[in-house]
Amino acid sequence: MRPLRDAQLGAFTFFASALPHDVCGSNGLPLTPNSIKILGRFQLLKTITHPRLCQYVDISRGKHERLVVVTEHYESSLNDFQKQVQTVSPERVLQIAYEALEGLEFMNKHGMVHRALNAQNVLMDGKGKVKLAKFGLYYMTDHGADVDFPIGYPSYLAPEVIAQGSVHPSDPSQGENPLPSGPKTDVWSLGVLLFELCAGRRLLQNIEISERLKFIITLGCIDDIVTVLAEEHGCLDAIKELPENVQTLLRRCLTFLPSRRPTPAELLVDPVFEGVSCLYAPFQQPVGLFSSSLRCAHLELPEDISQLCKDDDEEYLGERAIDEVYHLWCLAGGDLEKELTNKEIIQSKPPVCTLPNFLLEDGESFGQGRDRSFLLDDTTVTLSLCQLKNRLKDVAGEAYYPLLEDEQSSLSQSNSSNELSCTVTLPLIIRERDTEYQLIRIILFDRLLKAYPYKKNLVWKEARVDIPPLIRGLAWAALLGVEGDIQAKYNSIDKDTPIPTDRQIEVDIPRCHQYDELLSSPQGHRKFRRVLKAWVVSHPDLVYWQGLDSLCAPFLWLNFNNEALAYACMSAFIPKYLYNFFLKDNSHVIQEYLTVFSQMIAFHDPELSNHLNEIGFIPDLYAILWFLTMFTYVFPLHKIFHLWDTLLLGNSSFPFCIGVAILQQLRDRLLANGFNECILLFSDLPEIDIERCVRESINLFCWTPKSATYRQHAQPPKAQGDSSTNGFGKMANYYSSDYQDMPKTDLSREPLALSDLKAEVSPRISAEDLIDLCELSVGGQTKRSKASKPKILAVDIRSIEDFGRGHISGSISIPYSTAFSPDGELVQCPATGTLQSFRGRVIVVISHAMKSAAMFATHLVKVNYPRVTTLDGGINKMKPTGLLTVPSPQI
Structure with a gap:
């Protein structure tokens, strides 16, 4: 959207038609309210940007089918201009006509017609340029x-x-519906406006509406409509004195037969504008973020470089986009209905005063006729920005132009207020409602995204703090690495030819997040269908599984007016987090995923794992839809947005941590219940604190060795240099990418058969992880500072003799034979004594044979020991490294 500058925010309201409550559609579902239909169509209007059109900003739905529309607004209109100026020069008439036609032509290119032109809807900005208002009313309804x-x-x-x-x-009783109006209807309306401008008076204002309409219809019998109108209103001399080109323009506009009347596009190239058209440069649509064209090609330095320098009293807020200003206005306490109520546009009445009219037997009537407040009042109310400006008065001018070259967050540099720095530590929901904080974050992200992909790393860094809701869609696309001309790729996909999946998509869409007004609209369903079908068609090796619609919902909601970006984000998201989940036979992928998840529960919460296993409440019963939809099936969209803000920063193993965090929030209830109660609990999942879930997920993620979540059916390694994530905080280097992306060596984890994987309660880790986490010296260098406390403890369960021949530095020896008999029976609990003092660290069980290591680890889990793993390949993997230590002989 373009900057606010000298414009204001305006709001007007109207009612949609009410539908009967007892009527259902052909699919058996209730009819979609007309207000929802209008809300869905309105979204396209927000993308219509032209210097001659007032920008649409937002629409909100209230009670009783009321809709409130927010739009760019100016106090001055053509009606005011006529009152201020006695006579209008012919040159000015031509300029107004040409500017209005520019706006009308741009609308026509987008398949829209104004149909509501009048002197009040032709506004004028501070420079006297035409701005057409309410141009979308005919389309959205x-x-x-x-x-x-x-x-x-x-x-x-x-x-x-x-x-x-x-x-x-x-109305079906009226027979065949009338055809929609075409572009030529606006040309007639413009002709009437121009005639009034030239004549200096309004037409047909003192005549009854019925007489007015009859008069216009009778004009069809007249050759020179302009002359007749002039005679009728006593301004023939004024019209005759006009230059020939102005008279020609009026006659062309006021042509009775539509077949002979020109369109706005035809009029713009008419010779009558020969001396005017050269004053206007052709409008160029701004280049989007994801395009094959240069985004900066239109940028030019002003001739006077001092114009770039702003005074201290400069209106910085006016340089921000209109939608940003409105978003901040709402955060600062703006209330649309309150503004309209204060101006008496919305008039609330007690319910008893709105009772319908009814008659008694004696003919006496009570009640009232139709409430006039439900009729159209096209008054546009200006929204005051005083409260917002007062809220932002302490924000320094430098905050609007943050510097990024130092590769540091400019949050603390852009404002000297300590309060703003303290806001970062507050809960996310408070930060998202803080006006000053959101202003700083929006400006910072706006600049970073304009420099994408050059500033991709900084986008990652700032996203770890939080993502402003206003630009979440573009931020997610950047985090997913979307690049290139996405629109061309999307357009090349056949989304119209019927395919077998169409029927299932049609069934699923009306059930997907239909509590949301946007997604439940007919436009939302249409876009849902196109994006899902585009994905299915463009991925012939994959199939549509139920749940794909839920996965698509967040991307479509955030990019409702950009289907190509929604498709591109979804296409980047699925391979990263759901690789091969949508194969026709995905059982082996799902089973491996659920098995690893079970191991993660045992790793982080062995007590809960033991209880769930005892009652038979396995992840297959509740977690398939969690992971197949990445939790979009179980959480509403507003929670998914906060959850995915963090999910996109983690690698493909992060969903395991989210799943464990959800279970831990329900931990007390799960431990206290049996199988049946747990089934009931998950059939209607209780309220989950998403912010707590995110916080605990990150903690779990940082405690999980990378190779512990290794899956052989995960996404294959990416090309060198293609880093997809930046991890979390201090663990950024270690968790910078998936384990699968790391170059495979002799120390890497080996693929494991699904039956063998299921047989082990604890996860395995690779020798690489063990070396890294134990801070062992490799080539004379250590992985991390030796002053830091290690998170890991190596437990060597080989015999004393084998331990003495060589072991990992810092490991402890608990021989398997001291805890278990040769036939596998427990002799002595290995968790007592020395091991007890190391409780809480990541424990790696090391042995010659993986079977004995798995059994030892399983027993530790049974006695509720957390963070237990085994070394993949055993001690044999470590022998070639030369890192085994032989104890010095005792003298």
Whole structure:
């Protein structure tokens, strides 16, 4: 969106038609309210950006089908201009006409018609340039089908519109529905406006509406409509004195037959504008973030470089985009309905005053007729920015232009206020409602994303703090590494040819996050269908599984007006976190994933793991939809946004930690219940604190060795230099990418058969992880500072003799024979004594044979020992490294 500058924010309201409550659609579901339909169509209007059109910003849905629309607004209109100026020069008339036609032509290119042109809806900015307002009312209401009032003003309606009558498009009793108005209807309306401008008076204002309409229809019998109108209103001399090109323009606009009347595009190249068109440069659509064109090609330095320097009293807020200003206005306490109520546009009445009219037997009537507050009032109320400006008065000017070259977060540098720095430590939900904090974060991310992918690392760094909700869609795309001309790729996919999956998609969409107004709209369903179908068609080796619609929902909601970006994000997300989950036969992938998840539960919470295993409540019963939809099936969208803000920073193993964190929030109830109660508990999952879940997930993630979550069916290694994540905090280097992305060596984990994997309760870790976490010297260098406390403890269960021949430095010896008999029976608990003092560290059980190591680890889990692992390949993997230590002989 373009900057606010001298514009204001305005709001107007209207009611959608109410639907009967006892009627269902062909699919058996209740009919979609007309207000929802309008809300869905409105979203496209936010993307229509042109210097001659007032930018649409937002729409909100209230009670009783009320809709409030927020738009760019200016106090001055063509009506005010006529009152201020007695006579308008012909040059000015041509300029106004040309500017209005520019806006109309741009609308027509997007398949829209104004239909509501009048002097009040032609606004003028501070430079006197035309800005067409309410141009989307006809489009968003489906050509008037979804409202009870006609779109347009009788004095300005074209003859063909009047000839159709007042038939409601959605009324089946009226026979065939009228055709929607075309671009030429706006040309007639513009002609009437220009005539009024030249004549200095309003047309047909003192005549009854019915007489007005009859008069316009009778103009069809007249050759020179302009002359007749001038005679009718006593301004023939004024019209005759106009230059020939202005008179020609009026006659061309006020042509009775639509077949002979030009379109806005045809008029713009008409010779009447020969001396005017050269004053206007062609409009160039701004290049999007993901495109094959240069985003900076249109940038030019001003001739006077001092214009870039701003005074201390400069209006910095006016340089921000309109949608940003409105977002901050809402955070600063802005209330649309309150603003409209204060201006008496919304009039609330006690319920008893709104009772319908009814008659008694004697003919006496009570109640009232239709409440006039439900009729259309097209007044636009200006939203005051005083409260917002007062809230931001302490924000320094430097905050609006943060410097990024130092590769440091500019949060602390952009504002000297200590309060802003303290805000970072507050809960996320508070930060997202803090006006000053959100201003700083939005500006910072806006600059970083404009420099994407050059500043990709800084985007990662700032995303670890938080992501501003306003630009979450673009931030996610950057975190997922989306690049290139995504629109061209999306357009090349066949989304229209029927495929076998269509039926299942049609069934799933009406059940996917339909509590959300946007996704439940017909436009939302249509976009859902296209994005899902594009993914299915473009991935012929994969199939549509139920749950893919839930996975698509967050991306579609955030990029509702950019299907290509929603598709690109989804296509990047699935290989990273759900590789091969959508194979036709995905049982081996799912089973391996659930087995690793079971091991993660045992690793982090052995007591809970033991209880769930005892009652038979295995992950297959509750976790398949968790991971197949990455939790979008079980959480509402607002929670998914916060969850995925962090999920996208982690590698493919991070979902395991989220799953364990959810179980730990339900831990007390799970431990106290049996199988049946647990089934009931998960059939209607209790409220989950997402912020706590995220915080605990990160902690679990940082305690999990990378190779512990190794899966042979995970995504294959990426190309060298393609780093997909930056990890969390101090663990960034260790968790910078998936274990699968690391070059494979003799010390790496080996693939394991699913049956063998299921037989082990504790996860395995690789020799690489052991060397790294034990801080063993490799080539004379250590992995981390030796002053840091190690997180790991190596437990060698070989015999004393074998331990003496060579062991890992710092490991302790607990021979397997002292704890278990040759037939595997427990003799003495190995968790007592020496091992007890190391409780809480990551324990790696090392042996010659993996079977004995797995049995030893299983017993530690049974006695509720956390963070127990085994060394993949045993001690034999370590022998070639030369890192085994032989104890010095005792003298």
